[in-house]
Amino acid sequence: MPIIEMHLMTGRTVEQKRRVVAAVAEATATALGVDKNTVRILITEHGLDEFAVAGVTKGQQLEEAAAAKASAQNPA
Amino acid sequence: MPIIEMHLMTGRTVEQKRRVVAAVAEATATALGVDKNTVRILITEHGLDEFAVAGVTKGQQLEEAAAAKASAQNPA
Amino acid sequence: MPIIEMHLMTGRTVEQKRRVVAAVAEATATALGVDKNTVRILITEHGLDEFAVAGVTKGQQLEEAAAAKASAQNPA
Amino acid sequence: MPIIEMHLMTGRTVEQKRRVVAAVAEATATALGVDKNTVRILITEHGLDEFAVAGVTKGQQLEEAAAAKASAQNPA
Amino acid sequence: MPIIEMHLMTGRTVEQKRRVVAAVAEATATALGVDKNTVRILITEHGLDEFAVAGVTKGQQLEEAAAAKASAQNPA
Amino acid sequence: MPIIEMHLMTGRTVEQKRRVVAAVAEATATALGVDKNTVRILITEHGLDEFAVAGVTKGQQLEEAAAAKASAQNPA
Numbered sequence: 203m204p205i206i207e208m209h210l211m212t213g214r215t216v217e218q219k220r221r222v223v224a225a226v227a228e229a230t231a232t233a234l235g236v237d238k239n240t241v242r243i244l245i246t247e248h249g250l251d252e253f254a255v256a257g258v259t260k261g262q263q264l265e266e267a268a269a270a271k272a273s274a275q276n277p278a
Numbered sequence: 279m280p281i282i283e284m285h286l287m288t289g290r291t292v293e294q295k296r297r298v299v300a301a302v303a304e305a306t307a308t309a310l311g312v313d314k315n316t317v318r319i320l321i322t323e324h325g326l327d328e329f330a331v332a333g334v335t336k337g338q339q340l341e342e343a344a345a346a347k348a349s350a351q352n353p354a
Numbered sequence: 355m356p357i358i359e360m361h362l363m364t365g366r367t368v369e370q371k372r373r374v375v376a377a378v379a380e381a382t383a384t385a386l387g388v389d390k391n392t393v394r395i396l397i398t399e400h401g402l403d404e405f406a407v408a409g410v411t412k413g414q415q416l417e418e419a420a421a422a423k424a425s426a427q428n429p430a
Numbered sequence: 431m432p433i434i435e436m437h438l439m440t441g442r443t444v445e446q447k448r449r450v451v452a453a454v455a456e457a458t459a460t461a462l463g464v465d466k467n468t469v470r471i472l473i474t475e476h477g478l479d480e481f482a483v484a485g486v487t488k489g490q491q492l493e494e495a496a497a498a499k500a501s502a503q504n505p506a
Numbered sequence: 507m508p509i510i511e512m513h514l515m516t517g518r519t520v521e522q523k524r525r526v527v528a529a530v531a532e533a534t535a536t537a538l539g540v541d542k543n544t545v546r547i548l549i550t551e552h553g554l555d556e557f558a559v560a561g562v563t564k565g566q567q568l569e570e571a572a573a574a575k576a577s578a579q580n581p582a
Numbered sequence: 583m584p585i586i587e588m589h590l591m592t593g594r595t596v597e598q599k600r601r602v603v604a605a606v607a608e609a610t611a612t613a614l615g616v617d618k619n620t621v622r623i624l625i626t627e628h629g630l631d632e633f634a635v636a637g638v639t640k641g642q643q644l645e646e647a648a649a650a651k652a653s654a655q656n657p658a
Contacts, residue, residue, distance in 0.1 A: 203557055203564075205357060205396065206530075207511040209472050214538065219327045220338050222537035227333030229529035230512075234522060238332045242394070244285055244357065245328035251447045252473035253507055256466045257455030260507075262448050279405055279412075281585060281624065282378075283359040290386070295479045296490050298385035303485030305377035306360075310370060314484045318622070320437055320585065321480035329355055336355075361624055371555045372566050379561030390560045396513055397556035403599045404625035408618045409607030414600050431633055431640070433509060433548060434606075435587040442614065450613035454586075457605035462590075462598060470546070472509060481583055488583075523631045524642050531637030542636045548589050549632035 204230050204241045211260065212247040219245060280306050280317045287336065288323040295321060356382050356393045363412065364399040371397060432458050432469045439488065440475040447473060508534050508545045515564065516551040523549060584610050584621045591640065592627040599625060 206226060214222075223243045231238040250261030258266075282302060290298075299319045307314040326337030334342075358378065366374075375395045383390040402413030410418075434454060442450075451471045459466040478489030486494075510530060518526075527547045535542040554565030562570075586606060594602075603623045611618040630641030638646075 203515055205513040209509040211507055216327045218538060220335050222534060223330035223335055224333040225533035225537040226530050227330065229533035230526060233526035233529040241332060242357065243330040244324055246322060246474060248472055251444045254451035254455065254471040256469060257452040259448050259451055261444065279363055281361040285357040287355055292479045292489065294386060296487050298382060299482035299487055300485040301381035301385040302378050303482065305381040306374060309374035309377040317484060319482040320476055322474060368555045368565065372563050375558035375563055376561040379558065393560060395558040396552055398550060398626060400624055403596045406603035406607065406623040408621060409604040411600050411603055413596065431591055433589040437585040439583055446614060450610060453609035453613040454606050457609040458602055461602035461605040470509065520631045520641065524639050527634035527639055528637040531634065545636060547634040548628055550626060
């Protein structure tokens with residue numbers, strides 16, 4: 203039955219999504235020795251502020267990195 | 279407590295969503311003998327390229343079916 | 355495609371699980387107008403201390419209710 | 431490893447999302463005694479008709495409350 | 507970030523689980539062009555009566571198949 | 583409505599689970615300005631070979647670390 207939920211950052215192209223589900227279904231069927239037709243995959247996309255590591259969203263992390271870079275280039 | 283997550287293809291109308299959660303909550307409460315007020319349902323919608331069977335997304339499957347049909351109607 | 359995840363407290367009998375998935379699949383197929391064969395349901399069971407409302411697990415709530423009852427019956 | 435999925439109604443600001451993941455990551459790391467860097471949080475947002483209590487979506491509930499209020503203010 | 511939840515029937519060996527997560531992480535990283543270290547996979551196992559297709563659990567389906575076979579071998 | 587799913591490694595005590603859901607519910611309610619009674623939390627526990635980073639399960643990682651340590655202490 204494998205049912206697989208993939209959580210990805212938004213922004214992947216249709217082509218990338220098709221490629222990743224093909225590869226993951228193949229890998230799952232081969233590794234478990236099951237018929238590929240039984241593998242179902244759901245993708246859920248998350249925006250930059252809907253994923254966080256250590257309590258900091260990706261959006262926040264990118265902003266802080268950009269601010270740090272700008273500050274390094276333009277010291278007061 | 280039943281908490282239910284429903285994964286659906288995008289495109290359902292508001293009316294359909296209201297109908298399905300009403301039916302599922304009723305079915306769950308009756309079958310388990312619990313108060314319907316304890317049943318919570320979350321719907322998550324997935325686009326055509328965010329659901330795949332056998333490693334092929336729904337979007338890809340529809341494209342291939344359309345191409346096969348066009349090819350059958352217009353053989354070279 | 356409906357894929358449905360049901361979170362239940364542990365302790366349901368096999369009979370109850372079979373009844374609830376039959377009822378929910380029927381309800382979903384009818385309400386959405388889809389073939390029942392496309393409906394897949396996953397049940398995940400949670401122990402008494404793996405479900406919480408308002409920050410209090412079910413296990414804790416039962417313990418506190420039992421303690422309150424005992425206290426009411428046996429006032430110091 | 432704590433991996434946390436938060437289901438929220440749509441409509442939270444970026445600021446609120448950043449605040450809630452910071453607070454939840456901190457609370458989780460402290461309560462479990464784990465390194466905050468191991469905590470990952472995914473937010474999934476649900477529209478008004480993608481969340482239901484007792485078989486009634488939030489959207490439907492708001493509509494019915496508004497209708498009841500209008501009816502009370504303008505009795506036939 | 508890919509975070510992947512795999513729902514499997516119970517009964518896989520440790521060896522199978524290690525093989526499938528290795529294959530899926532590799533497939534995901536390659537297909538999306540991301541660092542394999544960012545891929546996290548969670549496996550959740552479901553018993554025979556915690557997975558249903560068309561409203562019939564896997565346990566029920568196996569029982570019915572066994573009964574049909576016995577009946578065919580021992581006609582009244 | 584916040585509904586929160588926490589994925590943890592197995593092995594937490596009842597006390598730890600009660601502490602973490604109390605802390606997370608409090609943090610969520612405060613950060614979002616919602617009534618704590620609306621916060622529901624589900625814990626799902628995963629065994630050592632049901633969680634993987636970079637395609638290596640936690641169980642495998644611990645075994646390899648133990649083997650490396652033993653090898654360092656007892657060079658051939």
